[in-house]
Amino acid sequence: MKEKLDRILLVDDDDSTNFLHKTILGRLDCAxxxxxxQNGKEAIEFLSAKVDGEYPQPNVIFLDINMPIMNGWEFLEAYEKLIPEQKGDLIIAMVTTSTNPADRQKAQDFNFVSTFMNKPMRKDNIRELLKAHFPNLF
Known part of the structure; x- marks a missing residue:
């Protein structure tokens, strides 16, 4: 049996994008x-809530930038303030339709953001990211 990640978190307000990305991740059978x-606020609440006495601690967060209520940048600022047990040891990938070079630079300013990807994610992009950070998966 191949090794899998325990949990991946998609943070995006677009239902069809979430459906597509969830389908691709399901086909990769990696988690x-x-x-x-649906937004950064929901994601912070998700990471902060214990289930059966433990925080969920996803291995990877795929994070959109432009969302209502709390956007990706606001999420990253709130994420920095979480306690270590809520963060876990994870990879954050910014996933966006933005072509603004300033967004890519801003993402690099957060040392826990590992990559900046264009939407929609493709199987090869996801596989490349996972191979780089979790070589035992493939």
Whole structure:
């Protein structure tokens, strides 16, 4: 049996994008759980809530920039303030339709953001990211 990540979190307000990305991740069969939050506030609440006495601690967060209520940048600022047990040891990938070079630079200013990807994500982009950070998966 191949090794899998325990949990991936998609943070995006677009239902069709979430459906597509969840389908691609499902086909890669790389995680036991794929959770979806519609905005940064929901994602912070998700990361901060214990389930059966433990925080969810996803291995990867795919984060959109432009969302209502709390956008990706606001999420990253709130994420920095979480306690270590809520953060876990994870990779954050910014996933966006933005072509603004300033967004890519701003993402690099957060040391826990590992990559900046264009939407929609493709199987090869996801596989490349996972191979780089989790070589035992493939």
């Amino acid at each position: 036991n759980h794929i959770d979806v939050c």
